[in-house]
Amino acid sequence: MDRPVIGITMGDPAGIGPEIILKALKNNELxxxxxxxxxxxxxxxxxxxxxxxxxxxMNVVExxxxxxYCHGAIDVVDIPGINISEIKLGHISGEAGRASYKAIEKAVELAKSKSIGAIATAPINKEAIKAAKIDFIGHTEMLAGLTGTADPLTMFQVGNLRVFFLSRHVSLKKACDLVTSDRIIDYVTRLENALRMLGVDRRKIAIAGLNPHSGEHGLFGDEEIREIEPTVDLLRARGIDVDGPIAADSVYYLALKGKYDSVLSLYHDQxxxxTKMVDFxxxxxxxxxxxxxxxxxxxGTAFDIAGKGVASSVSMEEAIKLAVIYGxxxxT
Incomplete structure (x- = not known):
C-alpha cells in the first residue's frame, strides 16, 4: 500500500504544538x-x-x-499573514488563536479535495480561539462547522480500549440531562457504524452507568432504570450487541481486558x-x-512548558500512526 499523506496541523503556536511536531518528525519510523x-x-x-x-x-510547498516526504526535511504548507510579533510563548493571544484556526481551515480544504488522507492535530487553546473571535469552542466543533457535519462522534483509544462520549463540552448538570433514551439510541447506532468504518470486526458495546453502582436499582438516581435499561433492550432487539448500564468503576477495566470492544461514556470526564489513567x-x-x-x-497546549523543549512527542507520534492505521x- 502506498504511504498515505497525513496532514498535521500546527496547533496553537504559543503552546507546545510546533515543538512536538518537530520532535515527532525526527522519528524516521513515521x-x-x-x-x-x-x-x-x-x-x-x-x-x-x-x-x-x-x-x-523546512520544505515549503503550496x-x-x-x-x-523523506526523513530530514519537513514538508510544510505555509499559512501566511500571521503576525508573529503578537505571539508570545506560554500566553493566550487572539493572533495565536487565528493562526491555529487558519491551519485547521487549510487542512480541511486539503482533506475535502483528497490531497491528504487524514488529519492529525496538535493542541489548540480555547481561550485563544475565543480571543480571535472565532465562533467555535474546540476542534470537533470547528471540523463539524467547516464540513457541515452534524454532531460527529468523539472516540478515545488507548491500547485496545475505545471510548465514545454521549456528551463533550457541557456542564456536568447538562450532561446528566442529556442521558436520554433517544440520545442513547442515536449514539449507539452511530457508534456501532463507526466501529464498522474503522474495520473493527466484533462490535460488542458497553454503556457506562451514570450514578455510583449504576444507581443500585434506583436507590440513588433513576436514570439507569428510566432511560438506559429499556433502551438497551430496544437496541438488542435491533440486532446491536450492547450491554448496560455497567458501573463506571468497572466497565472501562472490563473493556481494556477485552470483554467489550467499546464503551459509551455518559459524560466528558468519566x-x-x-483512558488517561491507562496511558496518558x-x-x-x-x-x-x-x-x-x-x-x-x-x-493541551501546556503553556507552562512551552519554549522549554521538554514536551514529549509520544502522543503526536501515536496520533499520526492511528491516522495511518484507521485512515x-x-x-474505503
Missing part, C-alpha cells in the same frame, strides 16, 4: 508509514526548531504533490479519566463522522 505534511506557519516552525534543535530542514501519552482522540478521519493528541479503512 516516514516508513506515511507522508507527513505539516500545515502551519513555516517561520513559527523554524523558530520552534531553535528550541528543540532537530536540525530538520500543494501536497510538491512534498519530498471517559477522559478512565498514548491516549488518542479520533473524530468520526466527518468526510475524513481526524486524530489528535489528547493533551485507509475509514475512506
Amino acid at each position: 516516514y516508513s508509514k506515511c507522508k507527513p505534511l505539516v500545515i502551519g506557519n513555516a517561520a513559527i516552525l523554524e523558530k520552534a526548531d531553535q528550541i528543540v534543535n532537530t536540525g530538520l530542514k 500543494v501536497a504533490e510538491e512534498g519530498k 471517559g477522559h479519566i478512565a 501519552e498514548r491516549t488518542i482522540s479520533l473524530t468520526i463522522g466527518l468526510p475524513f478521519l481526524r486524530t489528535s493528541v489528547d493533551h 485507509h479503512k475509514y475512506s
Whole structure:
C-alpha cells in the first residue's frame, strides 16, 4: 500500500504544538508509514526548531504533490499573514488563536479535495480561539462547522480500549440531562457504524452507568432504570450487541481486558479519566463522522512548558500512526 499523506496541523503556536511536531518528525519510523505534511506557519516552525534543535530542514510547498516526504526535511504548507510579533510563548493571544484556526481551515480544504488522507492535530487553546473571535469552542466543533457535519462522534483509544462520549463540552448538570433514551439510541447506532468504518470486526458495546453502582436499582438516581435499561433492550432487539448500564468503576477495566470492544461514556470526564489513567501519552482522540478521519493528541497546549523543549512527542507520534492505521479503512 502506498504511504498515505497525513496532514498535521500546527496547533496553537504559543503552546507546545510546533515543538512536538518537530520532535515527532525526527522519528524516521513515521516516514516508513506515511507522508507527513505539516500545515502551519513555516517561520513559527523554524523558530520552534531553535528550541528543540532537530536540525530538520523546512520544505515549503503550496500543494501536497510538491512534498519530498523523506526523513530530514519537513514538508510544510505555509499559512501566511500571521503576525508573529503578537505571539508570545506560554500566553493566550487572539493572533495565536487565528493562526491555529487558519491551519485547521487549510487542512480541511486539503482533506475535502483528497490531497491528504487524514488529519492529525496538535493542541489548540480555547481561550485563544475565543480571543480571535472565532465562533467555535474546540476542534470537533470547528471540523463539524467547516464540513457541515452534524454532531460527529468523539472516540478515545488507548491500547485496545475505545471510548465514545454521549456528551463533550457541557456542564456536568447538562450532561446528566442529556442521558436520554433517544440520545442513547442515536449514539449507539452511530457508534456501532463507526466501529464498522474503522474495520473493527466484533462490535460488542458497553454503556457506562451514570450514578455510583449504576444507581443500585434506583436507590440513588433513576436514570439507569428510566432511560438506559429499556433502551438497551430496544437496541438488542435491533440486532446491536450492547450491554448496560455497567458501573463506571468497572466497565472501562472490563473493556481494556477485552470483554467489550467499546464503551459509551455518559459524560466528558468519566471517559477522559478512565483512558488517561491507562496511558496518558498514548491516549488518542479520533473524530468520526466527518468526510475524513481526524486524530489528535489528547493533551493541551501546556503553556507552562512551552519554549522549554521538554514536551514529549509520544502522543503526536501515536496520533499520526492511528491516522495511518484507521485512515485507509475509514475512506474505503
